[in-house]
Amino acid sequence: MTPSPTTTSSPSEDPRAQELSLAGKVAIVTGASRGIGEAIARAFAAHGATVVLSSRTQETLDAVASSINEEQAGVGGGGRALAIACHAGKPDALEALFARVEDELGRIDVLVNNAATNPYFGAAIEAPEWAFDKTVEVNLKGYFLACQLAARRMVARGSxxxxxxxxxxxxxxAPMQVIYAMTKAGVISLTKGLAQELGAKHVRVNAIAPGLIETQFASALIDNESMHRAHLRATPLGRHGQPNEIVGAALYLASEMSSFTTGAVMVCDGGFTA
Ligand SMILES: NC(=O)c1ccc[n+]([C@@H]2O[C@H](COP(=O)([O-])OP(=O)(O)OC[C@H]3O[C@@H](n4cnc5c(N)ncnc54)[C@H](OP(=O)(O)O)[C@@H]3O)[C@@H](O)[C@H]2O)c1
Incomplete structure (x- = not known):
């Protein structure tokens, strides 16, 4: 049966839906001083965004921002970077970050909640309470508060x-990382719940679920020969990933190309969960 014609205008008719450009957009990327966050921030700037890099150490962020700005000055693509230190688990620090970005740049179009921690690698029944509190503080409370701070402003702007x-x-x-895994399951739940609440306000909320990516964060696993080998055996592509291999998903979700995508979890894991 042919579907009946609809009079509802669709964003897919908007030519911007075909573009991966982030020109004119302001993006905040937490945990942007290295690893996956740095790779995403570099790619966003290369696609024209003004990127606010955040993590705990101003000095390291300044170095990454300078390198991005030099790179962008060379190509003249309009992208640029600004470094603002912020502990992603501290409510006051997060409020100050978002207020400053709004004051200085006037808008927030994209938030990448990326800064996370995993301070305890061991049996859950032996885990100290501090490790639970620290992991939840940054990975769950921090993500939630940053979503709130971003979404309030995005709802007010209508995108x-x-x-x-x-x-x-x-x-x-996986065993030995139960607390961390709990917080990441919470992040997926946060993503899907917020996507439902905010869809009608034209704010999209999506998640990326990386597999094993070679960063400082994953060094404990990659440096452990037997665990690494076991992981690779269970990975159809037979290798771990690089930070740059998460960038395509982030660019897609940040741009108008993903205008009909919300509440999604994009898995980038070499097939590990297939
Ligand atoms: N690598 C993997 O295999 C893998 C797999 C799945 C998911 N992930 C996720 O990917 C994200 C990025 O991890 P990554 O592998 O790129 O790690 P990474 O290279 O160690 O980078 C972590 C970043 O987060 C910052 N950070 C850490 N704690 C922070 C805090 N409390 N407040 C603000 N910034 C903080 C770090 O900077 P400072 O230390 O200077 O603050 C750094 O910029 C995390 O959400 C992680 O859970 C990683």
Missing amino acids: GSIINIASILGIKP
Whole structure:
């Protein structure tokens, strides 16, 4: 049966829906001083965005921002970077970050919640309470508060894209990382719940679930020969990933190309969860 014609105008008719450009957009990327966050921030600037890099250490962020700005000055693509230090688990620090970005740049179009921690690698029944509190503070409370701060402003403007970096451990937990996996499952739940609340306000909320990616964060696993080998055996592509291999998903979700995508979890794991 042919579907009946609809009079509702569709964003797919908007030519911007075909573009991966982030020109004119302001994006905040937490945990942007290295690893996946840095790779995403570099790619956003290369696609024309003004990117606010955040993590705890101003000095490291300044170095990354300078390198991005030099790179962008060379190509003249309009992208640029600004570095603002912020502890992603501290409510006052997060409020100050978002207020400053709004004051200085006038808008927030994209939030990438990426800064996370995993301070305890061991049996859950032996885990100290401090490790639980610390992991929940940054990975769950921090993500939630940053979503609130971004979404309030995006709702007021009538558009925005929030990207939460989860993990495949949020889909399929693993031993020795139970607390971390719990928080990443929470991030996926946060993403899907907020997507439902904010869809009508034109704010999209999606998650990316990386598999094993070679960063400082994953060094404990990659440096452990037997665990690394076991992981690779269970990965159809037979290798771990690089930070740059998460960038395509982030660019897609930040841009108008993903205008009909919300509440999604994009898995980038070499097939590990297949
Ligand atoms: N690598 C993997 O295999 C993998 C797999 C699945 C998911 N992920 C997720 O990917 C994201 C990025 O991880 P990554 O592998 O790129 O790690 P990474 O290279 O260690 O980078 C972590 C970033 O977060 C910042 N950070 C850490 N704690 C922070 C805090 N309390 N407040 C603000 N910034 C903080 C760090 O800077 P400072 O230390 O200077 O603050 C750094 O910029 C995380 O959400 C992680 O859970 C990673």
